[in-house]
Amino acid sequence: MTETQRKIAFLVCLVTIVLAVLDMQIVSAATVPIVRDLDPDHGIDKIPWLVSAFSVASAAVLPLYGKLCDVLGAKRVFLGAVGTFLLGSALCGAARSIGQLVAARAAQGVGAGGLMSVTMVVIAQLRGPGERDSKGAGMGGIVSGGGMALGPWIGGLLSDHASRRWIFYINLPLSLAVLILAACVLKLPRHTADRSIDFLGAGLAAAFSTALLLVTEWGGKEYAWSSPQIVFLALASAAALGLFLWRQVTAAEPILPLSMFRVRELRWGFAIQGLVGAALVGALYYVMVYLQVARGVASSSAGLYLVFMAVGMTAAGVVTGKLAERGRPERAFAISGSAVTAVAFLLLATTGSDTSL
Structure with missing residues (x-):
């Protein structure tokens, strides 16, 4: 790739x-x-x-x-x-009901799982031999902070002054531009290694996550915690987790090699990332629902309350980089x-x- 192509590729990433x-x-x-538009009576309950x-x-x-990046190549x-x-x-x-929207969000999630992770693989292959990863980490903080500041505000404006459909349609021109530019400028190594892909392991991971989700969503609401349905789902979740771990030990090419957890830095890094990620996503939706449902703040105005978090993330990204x-x-x-x-979430819990405000 020429230097110009590399710069365009980094911009695409x-x-x-x-x-x-x-x-x-x-x-x-x-x-x-x-959710109020699709189901005025019970929409709020279906946000999770x-x-x-x-x-x-x-x-x-x-x-x-x-x-798949190892087998097919990152590009x-x-x-895909x-x-x-x-x-x-x-x-x-295009969804016309909560059920359709949930299914469509799952399909969107399949693609979103690769937006960040595969992009990191592409950046790693584009980076020159002497470049440090700290620049990317700092830029990631800036981009995340900027997206956190603009995203809720844009979403609120679209929901208040336009159709809810444009909240999703706004992704289409950006995605098309990324597809066209990436297809034209990305020139990465093509992997042709004949390596197996552990689809069974991925299926067991999905089964574990789905059963656990149903337990936490239905338990105490749709069914009593001691009901046969919840007990069965809890046992199914535990069994799927056990089978997944067994598969990762016995598979020739496991999707999550358990040997990684022997590395102390990875072990603690995974734990911290999982906890902070769960808390951050939960807090974002909690604050938005709290402001709009409990306090009557309009969607566009509620999004502005996250600007302060965005400023903190952006500043931290710049300084730590x-x-x-x-x-x-x-x-x-x-x-x-x-x-x-931890201190911030402790304070947030007192609201x-x-x-x-």
Whole structure:
């Protein structure tokens, strides 16, 4: 690739990350108007399904994307992920019921699982031999913060002043532009290795996640916690997890090699990332629903309350990127960031119906 092609390719990757971040933020602010439009009586109760369908589908295919990059090459997998996300966005916009929207969000999640992960693979292959990863980490913080600031505001404006369908249709021109530019400028190594892909392992991971989701969604609401349905789902979830772990030990090419957990940094890194990711996604939707349902704040105005979080993420991305370039240990950022996050969530947990906005 020429230097110009590399710069365009990096720009394409940056737009793809923006696409991934914006989608979650736009939908978070507009979720309440969307479900009220599709189901005025019980829509609010079904918000967790919209969030979980997207997240479970994304998590289930994530390990497959890494293996597919090894077998097919990052470019083809990247184009496939963006194309799937584009199709899922179109289906979400066309949905006419909560059930259709949940299914479409799951399809969108299959593509979204590759937007961020495969993009990181592409960036790694584009990076020159002497370049440090800290630049990418700093840029990731800036992009995430910017997307968090703009996404909810855009989603709120679209839901208040336009059709809810445009919340999803807005992804289409960006995805098309990424597809065309990536197809034209990306020139990455083509992998032709004859390696097996652990589809059974991915299926067991999806079964575990889905059964666990049904337990947490139906338990105490649709069915009593001690009911046969919930007990069966809990046992099915535990069995799927056990079979998944067995498969990762016995498969020739496991999607999640358990040997990785012997590496101390990876083991703790996975734990921190999982906890912070779950808390962050939960907090975003909680704050949006709290402001719109409990406090009566309009969707477009509710999105502006996340600007403060976005400013913090952007500033942290810039500062930590610069400090890492100067040789400061990344471990210090992980520890201090986790501590600040814990305090912030403790304060957030004290909000009530009379908390000062």
